[in-house]
Amino acid sequence: MVSDEKLLSQFLGGEEEAFEALVLRYEARLRRLAYGLVRDWGLAEDVAQDAFIRAYLKASTFRGGASVKAWLYRIAINRAHDELRRIRRKREIPLESAVLPERAESSEAVVAGRELQRHLAGALAEMRPEYRTPLVLREMEGMTYREIAELLEWPLGTVQIRVHRARLELRSRLGPLNESPRKKE
Amino acid sequence: MSCKRWEPLYSSFLDGEMAATDLQAFSQHLGSCSSCRDAIDSLRRLSEVMSVSVEPEPGFIARFRSRRQEEMERNGPGTVWRWLAARLAPLAVAAILVAVASVWFSEQEEELRELEASEVGIGLSWEYEEIALMSPVLSIALEPFPPPREP
Numbered sequence: 221m222v223s224d225e226k227l228l229s230q231f232l233g234g235e236e237e238a239f240e241a242l243v244l245r246y247e248a249r250l251r252r253l254a255y256g257l258v259r260d261w262g263l264a265e266d267v268a269q270d271a272f273i274r275a276y277l278k279a280s281t282f283r284g285g286a287s288v289k290a291w292l293y294r295i296a297i298n299r300a301h302d303e304l305r306r307i308r309r310k311r312e313i314p315l316e317s318a319v320l321p322e323r324a325e326s327s328e329a330v331v332a333g334r335e336l337q338r339h340l341a342g343a344l345a346e347m348r349p350e351y352r353t354p355l356v357l358r359e360m361e362g363m364t365y366r367e368i369a370e371l372l373e374w375p376l377g378t379v380q381i382r383v384h385r386a387r388l389e390l391r392s393r394l395g396p397l398n399e400s401p402r403k404k405e
Numbered sequence: 406m407s408c409k410r411w412e413p414l415y416s417s418f419l420d421g422e423m424a425a426t427d428l429q430a431f432s433q434h435l436g437s438c439s440s441c442r443d444a445i446d447s448l449r450r451l452s453e454v455m456s457v458s459v460e461p462e463p464g465f466i467a468r469f470r471s472r473r474q475e476e477m478e479r480n481g482p483g484t485v486w487r488w489l490a491a492r493l494a495p496l497a498v499a500a501i502l503v504a505v506a507s508v509w510f511s512e513q514e515e516e517l518r519e520l521e522a523s524e525v526g527i528g529l530s531w532e533y534e535e536i537a538l539m540s541p542v543l544s545i546a547l548e549p550f551p552p553p554r555e556p
Contacts, residue, residue, distance in 0.1 A: 232495070240466060243465070243466055244461070244466060247461060247462065247466070248462070249459075251459055251462070252457055255457065256455070256457070265468075268465075269465075269468060273469075273473060276473060277476070336454055337454065340454055355455075356455075358420070359455040359456060360456060360457060365420070365422065380422075383416055383420075384413065384415065384417075387448055387451060388415075391447055391448060394451070
């Protein structure tokens with residue numbers, strides 16, 4: 221498989237389709253990352269699209285200090301934060317409106333799961349970005365603490381502490397909704 | 406051991422980054438502490454709730470192409486020129502460097518040719534005398550050393 225760096229350099233050399241190969245490689249991951257941050261699939265799509273457009277236009281400024289993946293992730297994270305700020309200013313924040321596909325099933329477990337997702341969206345939206353971002357990178361992207369530290373340019377210890385505090389905060393915000401069935405009984 | 410001691414380490418346990426000695430002690434503690442067990446269960450459940458699988462979307466690339474097109478058109482030719490300038494800048498710098506290097510090398514080559522010609526003998530002796538006449542310091546320097554004085 222051609223490396224990301226090679227694709228970017230081919231694009232800078234004039235091969236338009238090399239950038240499209242990068243888009244195809246990362247679109248699902250960037251949408252998922254954006255969804256983790258904005259908790260709305262429509263918005264996540266816009267954020268991912270904007271991130272790719274920005275990367276496309278600014279490709280020549282890529283300096284190679286980090287990986288292309290980290291560069292794309294960083295652009296997407298910044299775009300997601302811009303979007304959240306914009307929404308907050310307009311007071312439109314969809315605190316409990318995680319856009320989940322409506323399904324016909326209505327079993328108790330499905331309803332409870334959907335309820336939990338809605339509250340999760342609200343809790344994440346209220347969380348400070350410096351907690352939410354490393355938590356999303358850890359839980360949704362499965363990145364290691366070291367990878368997160370490199371991506372966000374934070375010390376390793378800061379990442380560990382923030383991921384941990386974010387988890388505890390989320391747990392306390394969700395309260396009984398997230399209790400294990402064993403405990404509920 | 407108290408749960409306050411273990412609480413800061415919940416995440417490193419969940420992420421498989423706990424030190425081996427702590428891991429052994431915490432595993433033993435979990436066997437007898439329902440509070441820590443519940444906490445770990447609920448944090449694990451959070452991880453499951455947060456994880457989302459996303460499949461590639463076939464229409465994404467088509468939308469990317471049309472947005473790219475829109476972006477170019479919306480910002481007019483300025484954007485196209487800026488885009489072109491950004492992409493051509495490294496090439497322009499490389500071209501300038503090549504031009505400077507080629508001028509420098511041709512000058513060096515010329516000097517080398519002159520030096521080769523002077524080594525034949527004619528040019529060098531002429532230049533040597535001319536310089537000696539023009540520069541008093543050099544003329545003195547070129548004079549033979551006086552004989553050593555008798556003690």
